[in-house]
Amino acid sequence: MSGEQVMDGNTNTGVPDSPAARLQALFEGHRLTPTQRRIAHSMVRRAADVPFLSSVELAELAGVSQPSVTRFAVALGFDGYPALRRHLREVAPVEQRAGTASYNEYQQAVEAEIANLRHLSELLADPRPVHEAGRLLAASRPLPVLGLRAAAAQAYGFAYFAAKVHPDVRLLDEGGTMVHDRIDGAERAGASALLCFALPRHPREVVDTLAYAKEAGLTVVTVADSAFAPVAKVSDLLLPAAVGTGLAFDTACAPMLLGRMLLEAMCDDLPQAQARLEEFDARAAARGLFVE
Structure with missing residues (x-):
């Protein structure tokens, strides 16, 4: 990160990790190119959806090429994007895998904000x-x-x-x-x-x-x-x-x-x-x- 100090979520709080926290932990320790940082940023923003996106969909979300997504997955130590997505699905909470089909779009927006606040709480375990x-x-x-x-x-x-x-x-x-x-x-x-x-x-x-x-x-x-x-x-x-x-x-x-x-x-x-x-x-x- 070019030497800047960043508040992270590595502290063990006893609270289950949020999807965004798990993603940020996955990216830590890897030297990413500007394009790969852009992909990582887009994944954190849409952390709940990422395990279910294709490489083409993620590329469109990040505004990069599909091969860039593949290279990004390899940079993280996976054989390719399917292996990365499989890993994200395996570590996703049960409730996330089950989806939120019973919620309307407004309720889903509220639930997403609640998840963001939970993630912030985890980060603040180290004040x-x-x-x-x-x-x-x-x-x-x-x-x-x-x-x-x-x-x-x-x-x-x-x-x-x-x-x-x-x-x-x-x-x-x-x-x-x-x-x-x-x-x-x-x-x-x-x-x-x-x-x-x-x-x-x-x-x-x-x-x-x-x-x-x-x-x-x-x-x-x-x-x-x-x-x-x-x-x-x-x-x-x-x-x-x-x-x-x-x-x-x-x-x-x-x-x-x-x-x-x-x-x-x-x-x-x-x-x-x-x-x-x-x-x-x-x-x-x-x-x-x-x-x-």
Whole structure:
């Protein structure tokens, strides 16, 4: 992974592995080409479906050629893709093999999000990456928070709450030529880290912006949908939280929850966090800001 730190799911929690966790464990320790990383990323995103996809279907899903899928399976130590798929079917939970035919499409979307949250829970059995991210974010003055296109809502939500406890949060939710200028401004003002929310489809501009931020000397902390997302190579600390893909537009319950956990970890490293929250509550009450 080019040396970046990634929160993984190797810790034994006593909780059954999710399909995504098993896939990520299968990929670990293998040096994958960019095309193979793309296949791995697509498989993690559709972890529940992968054991039942043909090589052609997986190739279409990943946007690669069918021979690339075969070479990918061989790189993982299998004789070919049929052997890889057979392995995935053998290790799939009974309930997954049985399918979810009794659920309608909306229920299936909910079940998929529940599975994503379970996977996130497994990863958090080792909370050290989140603690480290909280420390980095709390220490950065100012703290730029980047999120473009599909990830803009996640970045906005984090920045909204972070501003209540952090003295200087700068939301970067619009791309274009100005985003590099704003990173320059943050770095000159003393920023030491940048938080990025990166969700599919991943804009090329996000990858370029994170590379620019690293060149400027900022430590890049990224919440992404997969450890194999394109932003992994330009992130210093990547925290994966899968998105749901069963509806017309992706659902992002796990990334949102992980963002709130980063807020909690950041508050733990901000000595004035509680005082700032109490001050805000007092001012809000004086202004009649909320309906009780």
